[in-house]
Amino acid sequence: MATTQQDIIPFTVPSLTEDQKTILQDRLSNSTYPNELESNVGWDYGAPTWAVKSMAETWQHGYDFEVARQEINQWKHYHTKIDDLNIHFIHEPSTRPDAIPILLCHGWPSTFYEFHKVINSLRDGVNGNQAFHVVVPSLPGFGFSDAPKATGYGVEKMSSMMNALMVKLGYTKYVWHGGDWGAIIGKYTAAHHSKNCRAFHTCLPFVLPPVPTPRNLLFHPLNVIKFFSSLLLGFDTMYGKGKTVLNWATFANAELYYGCGYRAIQGTRPYTLAHSLSDSPLGMMAWMLEKYHEWTYHEDEKKAESVSLPPTISADEFLTQVTLYWMTNSMSSSIRIYYECLHHHEMIKVVIPRVNVPTAISNFAHDVAKLPKEWLETATNLVHYKEHATGGHFPGLEVDTLLVDDIQQFGKKLRQLKKKTSKL
Template sequence: MTNTDALKPYRIDVPQADLDDLRDRLHRTRWSDDLPGTGWERGVPVAYLKELATYWADTFDWPAQEALINRYPQYTTVIDGQNVHFLHARSTRADATPLLLIHGWPGSVVEFLDLIEPLTAPEPDQPAFHLVIPSVPGFGFSGPITEPGWTDTRTAAALAALMARLGYDRYGVHGGDIGAFIGPAIGRANPGHVIGVHANALVTFPTGDPADMAALTEAEQLRLKAMKNFQDDMSAYMQLQGTRPQTLAHALTDSPAGQLAWIVEKFKEWTDASKELPEDAVDRDRMLANISIYWFTDTARSVANSYYERFHDASMWAPKPPATVPTGVAVFATGDFAIRRFAEQAHNITHWSEFYRGGHFPALEAPDLLTGDIRAFFTTLTS
């Protein structure tokens, strides 16, 4: 039974003073310059960032985006001493399956807005879901973490407690990016409650077995090569957040242009490679709504610290027996390095899909593909 006394209704309402402060800071940005003849390979070009920052300051309509989120019931609750914000969109269908949707970095609850209607109010022949969409503790409207120690394991326990508090005894989980760490952790710790875990951007590591390496398909070899390129040339953000989060926080907390560059770089590098600019892959206003949440909630320090915890949590990387909960994996065209034979070392893989469009943010880039794959996976399971 839902413990309603522990839930507080919530509605996003960013003060006008915060909007004015954002606009003023963007107008007063002291811009860097580019080396002649360089482009995105060295980071975000200043001409692109200036244009996007001007749009954010003078054209972007935050109240409209705020209203889109506020269409859905939202609550906050305190779990393990930490405030947790979440959207709770219930289906009218009696046979609906509770489903926890977990965003990653640099994401937020905004990622999943285009999935809500298709999953809660589908056609009669399609499965329906009750959706619980939290701001991961330390992110967004959950607000900053208030103490060290918020590892993925602790976050997983908090989100499992949230589902219990809502009265959901049997439920599914979907997560991408860090959600693809947290989601499987929930399933591993709560196999009696989790009917299945679905993930995109699942991280898999080579087994070291020469036979496994020799058996890789051409597509898998390309994925492994892309993963090495990511580690060699695209992971500076992770190293900095995972080792010196407080230093980074000073820059991102003071400068919205800095926060914009820090996140938009990932929307460029991780979205569908066939698209020239981030807004060719993801709606520009939706992308800026996501970035605005990071700015308005002052969570740069907290978010960076989540990487520090991940880097320094020895138990997370310790060998574990394979999970037993059925797991479905969706692999998208860009920035997705999962390889099935490696994934099966740690997960009970019962569903595997590979798509040839979309990237790291499929809920924003290809919501039709992600919705369809979530439906297909959970249709194979029984509660």
């Protein structure tokens, strides 16, 4: 069980102030919508006015943050100083004696609220399965965590801070789960803070392919051969159709992946973009809506063109994420991690190291990238792998029961490993 620290201060998520409510209503009532083509181009040019306007009307007239706030405040929230920044986190210890500490880390454009459907299930060990002591932080610059006032708060720095948070709570050995930046920071943590981060679960792995290193040639020669064969015959031929989705994960390969424009802007000129996103609640919401539409699983791709969100994510859930960004003015500070990561070449530090701690991968159907199992076996200590026919980039919102089940199954395997090795 975690220890109590004097500088861990209880926190309650506040209501919108009267000024915030007035400003939000005024801005949404007097929004200027863009000039668009007469022909219907769906979402090809980005978030269309019909989708943004409909969501704005819901935000203005059909959404009540107080409902979400009541749910959010059922959990124990805290602030604590880590490297002179006040870091917000939820801490829900389990009553189960066999519970495993786990950190659930969000990404962008998301918040701690992404996990609102899974916290209780993991804490309580739903269906009699593995239980967890659940910690859900807000990354620095996101939501109710302080925004960094200096440069350098990228993957390496945030990894160190999140690891320090878990140790401060008394969890000197813990599991990390994350997607998006939570996956990137988690991979770095699993590789560089393995004394404390003793297991890693993600839905978005970042690893090298099976290149012919001495280790790979010794332990995974067939995976190396298969990889080089795929360069000649194609990934789909060697690994199966749709098993390898790279989306050319650099910051500016628009010729190969049209969806990467946001990364190029946020990674190179975040200040310029931040003025619009901070000043206009409509603009910020539209910037987020495109991603919640594009990165999620739609069962019928043709019908997807005429809807804003998949049925698995409600308008209220999406607007809670948006409202948390808007009320804390944290969109501008949240996007700076792209700049820090790009300019400090941090993805090299993330991708190259092998993860030696037990690793689990949940492969959801419509995440932004997918890698073959052979790559994961070569680059990690893979002990659990599950492919899903549904779900996308936000599984905690879209397919929470599947995510919970995967994490619990991984936890069960960790318990079995502990009995064998006494290392976790």
